Amino acid sequence: MAANASRPLSPHLQVYRPQITSVLSISHRITGVALSVGTVLLVWWLVAAATGPAAFDDAQEFIGSWFGxxxxxxxxxxxxxxxCNGIRHLVWDTGxxxxxxxxxLGGYIVVGASIGLTLLTWIVALIAW
Structure with a gap:
């Protein structure tokens, strides 16, 4: 029994080479956390807009900076x-x-669609601005 004590209980990230499936799965979790954190910035902007012109100007200045x-x-x-990855998971749920x-293929489509939709969003935003 003591000989088995040093064996890992489950596969570890250091054991396997990264594959698109594992990278996309980890990325899905990371983007979920990033969305939560980024939403705080959006809420700050909305609260600043409701607070008054001075607070809104401060928020606009930060968000309009290169870092923002x-x-x-x-x-x-x-x-x-x-x-896009959530839609992919919904398709998987149907079997x-x-x-x-x-x-x-689905993974590559998700990455390509994400890049394309991001660029399209910013192009439309810049045109509207």
């Missing part, structure tokens, strides 16, 4: 990635797309 825009760009990507080639 970088955060918003990242938040937009996280939103679209989490959205479709579970074969390995379909899983890989």
């Amino acid at each position: 825009l970088l955060l918003m760009f990242g938040w937009t990507f996280c939103f679209w990635y989490h959205f 479709y797309g579970l074969e390995l080639p379909q899983v890989y």
